[in-house]
Amino acid sequence: MEVSEPVLLILLSLAEHPRHGYAILQDAERMSDGRVRLSTGTLYGALARLLDEKWIERFKEQDSSRGKQAYRLTAAGRRNLQTEVARMRRLTRVAGLRVARKET
Amino acid sequence: MLAFYRALLHLYPAAYRCEFGGEMMDVLQEVQAEKRKKGALALLFSGAHETGGLVFGAVRERFYKLTGSYDSGIFSLRRRFAMKSEFRFPKSTVGLMVVILAAVLFTIEKAKAVSASIPHANPPVGHIEPSQITVLPSLLITMLSAVVIGVIGWGILYALRRTGVQQLSEMNPAANQRGGE
Numbered sequence: 001m002e003v004s005e006p007v008l009l010i011l012l013s014l015a016e017h018p019r020h021g022y023a024i025l026q027d028a029e030r031m032s033d034g035r036v037r038l039s040t041g042t043l044y045g046a047l048a049r050l051l052d053e054k055w056i057e058r059f060k061e062q063d064s065s066r067g068k069q070a071y072r073l074t075a076a077g078r079r080n081l082q083t084e085v086a087r088m089r090r091l092t093r094v095a096g097l098r099v100a101r102k103e104t
Numbered sequence: 105m106l107a108f109y110r111a112l113l114h115l116y117p118a119a120y121r122c123e124f125g126g127e128m129m130d131v132l133q134e135v136q137a138e139k140r141k142k143g144a145l146a147l148l149f150s151g152a153h154e155t156g157g158l159v160f161g162a163v164r165e166r167f168y169k170l171t172g173s174y175d176s177g178i179f180s181l182r183r184r185f186a187m188k189s190e191f192r193f194p195k196s197t198v199g200l201m202v203v204i205l206a207a208v209l210f211t212i213e214k215a216k217a218v219s220a221s222i223p224h225a226n227p228p229v230g231h232i233e234p235s236q237i238t239v240l241p242s243l244l245i246t247m248l249s250a251v252v253i254g255v256i257g258w259g260i261l262y263a264l265r266r267t268g269v270q271q272l273s274e275m276n277p278a279a280n281q282r283g284g285e
Contacts, residue, residue: 021131039157040131044124045164069127 003084006038007046011073011081014056018072021047047071055080105136105151112155115162117169149198200259207252 003011009028013019019027021043028038038046050056055077061070073081109132113125132154139150 021127022134025131025135037153039154039161040128040135041154041157041159041161043131044128045161048120048124048165068130 005036006042007050008084009036009038010043010046010050011055011077011084014071014073015078015081018059018061018070020061020068020070024071050077105147106133109154109158112158112162115159116165120165197259197263200256200263203259204256 006028009031010024012031013024013027016027021040024047025038025040025043028036047056051058054074056071057074058069058071061068106129110129113121113128116125135150135154136147139147
């Protein structure tokens with residue numbers, strides 16, 4: 001599964017600790033400095049795909065009075081996220097080198 | 105608004121609605137409560153944003169149900185990391201466009217009403233006495249037009265300022281380079 005920016009933000013949000021839907025929306029907006037505002041439809045579209053691919057799993061929050069559904073990364077999801085982050089790190093390193101070379 | 109969102113959820117396939125519908129309504133309720141604290145405009149824009157998201161999501165899920173695939177370009181969530189521009193469409197422009205649209209629709213309706221009230225055969229026009237011509241209506245129309253043009257001009261300038269276009273044009277690369285050395 002390839003990762004779009006909204007999906008990456010969702011995965012990063014869940015990498016820290018499990019979250020429910022609204023908390024993911026808020027965290028994605030915070031991480032992107034308000035640039036990415038996921039709509040509820042987009043969020044649940046992405047969550048459904050990630051559940052399908054078994055990158056995340058759903059469970060009932062125990063400490064919530066309403067028994068809200070929360071999401072967390074699976075081992076496969078965390079591994080895939082690490083791979084994606086490593087890919088991006090390589091890309092930004094190459095980009096930095098190329099830009100620096102052009103400036104000198 | 106929540107009733108409207110609930111109605112939009114019926115656009116989704118039943119299985120999807122059963123699995124996520126309740127949760128989505130909880131999130132929409134929380135988003136609405138948060139935006140209400142920020143004011144009517146924030147609530148309005150959030151409503152438009154959520155409505156768009158729900159409609160697009162429903163179309164995507166329906167497409168998936170039909171084809172079994174999300175890989176159709178516009179519906180795809182599998183695309184590689186998409187670079188999103190820092191540019192954000194200023195909210196004021198949307199308001200301005202709504203005002204312009206309302207003005208255009210109003211003008212069309214007014215023109216239709218005037219057209220319907222005028223008989224098709226033009227009656228013969230006799231000699232017009234100078235006393236029959238009143239300056240006031242034409243003066244009012246001119247002033248009103250000037251105000252409307254002024255407001256639209258201000259709106260455009262305000263929108264441009266929000267996008268930062270004038271800051272870009274004010275940037276002097278040479279000066280910036282010197283500053284950096």
